[in-house]
Amino acid sequence: MSEPTNLLWGARFASGPSVELSNLSRAPSSFFRLFREDLAGSRAHARELERAAVLTADECARMLDALDRIEADVASGDEQPQPGDEDVHTFHERLLVQTLGTLGGKLRAGRSRNDQTANNTRLYLRSTARRLTLAVLTVQEALAAQAARHAETLMPGFTHLQPAQPVALGHHLMAHAQAMSRDVARFIDWDARFAQSPLGAAALAGSAFARTPELSAQDMGYGGPCENSIDAVASRDVVAEFLFITAMLGVNLSRLSEEICIWASRQFGWVKLHDSYSTGSSIMPQKKNPDIAELTRGMSGTMIGNLTGILATLKAMPLAYNRDLAEDKRALFQTVDLLDLILPAFAGVVRTLGFDTDRLAADAPRGFTLATEVADWLVRQGIPFAQAHEVSGASVRYCEERGMELQDLTAADLPQIDAALTPAVLAVISPDRALAERWGKGGTAPVRVREQIAAFTETCARQRRWAMAEPTGAALRRSPSRAEVLA
Template identity: 35%
Template sequence: MAKMWAGRFSKEADAKLDSFNTSLPFDCRMYAQDIQGSLAHSEMLEKQGIISKEDKEAIHKGLKEILTDIESNELTFSSSYEDIHMFIEETLTNRIGDAGKRLHTARSRNDQVAVDMRLYVKKEIKEIEKLLLKFMNTLCIHAKENLDTFMPGYTHLQRAQPITLGHWMMAYANMFKRDIRRLENTYDLMDECPLGCGALATTTYPIDRNMTAELLGFKNPVDNSLDGVSDRDYCVELCSDLSILMMHLSRLSEEIISWCSLEFHYFELDDAYSTGSSIMPQKKNPDICELIRGKSGRVFGSLLSLLSMLKGLPLAYNKDMQEDKEALFDAIDTVKQCLDIIDPMFDTLTVCKERMANAALHGYINATDCADYLVKQGLPFRDAYHVIGKLVGYCSKENKAINDCTLEELKSFHPYFKEDVYQALDLKTCVLQRNVLGGPSPEEVQRQIEVIQDFIKGCESDET
């Protein structure tokens, strides 16, 4: 097959060049966006008097038939084409004749791929947001069920202070809320249409870039043609957003992995979302979480690939930029796959409430509350801190909890201790009194849940 640029060359391209140069095996996924862009472009060309109405109608009919044939698998992608753009254009020309040859008037593959990529990324951002909002809703549902499921909160992986499982779930929900806002910011920044930028310097034809931007659902055209064809900031930014999201999923996965171990036994995964061992019959492995933890590095790698590819490129388009697609597509696919599996896995896990509550009774996680008790009796906090430090040291040697000390033992460390100290040190009291904004008290966590649910509703209403 003759190349569309063959007129300049005296030799046919080497087969190895074709194989190395082609992007069709991966950019073929943008066929719908390529057809969408061509429909808008031809519509504008006809309105501006650049092509005839008859040619436009033939182009539209041919493009829609190609779309139908691709989606019904009656038309398959041929490896002999360089990219999705030439596949669509030459297939169209073979079907409708000269009208198909007029489609590329006043545009270049440089602005064509730029608009395809933006249309594709906009669609994928919305799909990722839907999956993430669904998982956030699952977290809210389970947080409501665990408003009074007491557990230790950790720092340095050491038991620190009492919280609830609902409070822990809302921490991740807030992380994902920020992820949604980052994705929305990326969407807003990239919502400009590069069609009409041409190869780099627009065109001498009287095109209407505002019209094509509106037809394609962009808020406006890009303002500089050089920037329009060479900009891949949105690819980098999306990979950055997805890397942060995967980091959050990886942190969550790490905790689930730990908490499913017998050493913690806070969670037990459903059999449908666990795997076994080929040699050890007792094993029940959290492979989903381990894979998510591992795949986070894969997404981070996509971000680094894009930054490395772009950092030394002069304006405007360079073939290096073909490498944006595989990295970006893989990051998108990986994130969607992870969100799609972690939601049902989390939704079906069993919470071992007694185990969590029992863990919360040990490790002196009410030591800060004990110090606060003395502060409320009039002792300066730093003095109270030292008193309780000595008390914990004593209890550790005696292998007892602070609550197990007699009042006489407590008074030996400071006379401000009274009988009501035991009520103050009760696990439930420690949590209920933490009703400060953002705290773990059931009432406050319920408020946090409502904030996240309102956010989810707001995002969903924006889509309708």
């Protein structure tokens, strides 16, 4: 048997845990990233114990000072977890007892690792949602900047990956930006829904000492405490919903990634990747590969898997806390770490894309993308759209049989197609005119694209203000490192 040196349990056991159990039970090193959140909860709990007269005012002050020093030491690397530290809570209690002696052991009264870990996760995610939002905004703003440069640039729009109608390149890029903006909106909605503190729930029934959780919630920047102590420690929809948002963000990034890969191909040639955001081949000297787009596309699958994994973990778990719930952090941290890599690189790719506007404009009418213009012109002549659709389709067939595009039609061709077609229709077979006609709100007309970008810029500014606001108040402040203190 090998017994850890700093267990928070074990008196009722005749022997210590086996090596195998210790190895399985010990938190992965990545979980110790929650040290600031854990210490924030400890500060709030110390104040609760003072209110409950478990700690005197002097003891509470000494406790808070020790917690500040521990945070500085851990942040600077002067203190690190040891193999006997089962988790971040054990690590901090060891340091607290080393610093304060028996007083350090008083902090455990009236709390449990169950409410601690739930609280740590919420604090971490509320802060992380804002940090990720700032990174998503760099992608959104890069898209908007490109869209502003290309509000009038023609390109073919697609449905079913087939040429459909001409659109403005700026309009197409803003479609991706709008989707990502909703991901940020989801973060904001999520944050409002889960701005409740689990601290004070203890193991599951509430605490005999921490009986003013409203105040500790206020300490940590929450709107209030959780309404139900069992739900506070047992639920992980806070994690599942966060992972849904990140998975949806991954999907939206992946869809744009797919288009970048296609557009950068020789067959399309619509966009050129900047050298600093592309790679080459170890065997083929001519290659210029869209690795960032491909890696993003691949990593989005991992993020989807993490969402699926946590839902599968939760689906048959009885109330209240079960050790299975520790898996939430494994999924969370992997997803967050992936996005920390993806988003800056992806913003750089988008910001430096160079579009071949001549080629895009030349491709805009190809594939009979102006067929709808013919049908719409016929409708304006009083012909029902069902009949106009047939006449326009006949025009397409006529051109296909002769290897020509609609814009190649002449007045001499029209009577051979249908008597309803007069030379006046030739004026509407124009990609620029097709764009200008779609001037309703949300349409691809350049004037509407510019309005959309202006409104989007205001939305980004609001989202940035939310992300820059500190959600966790003074309790999760950045304590100075020891070097900063000595300086």
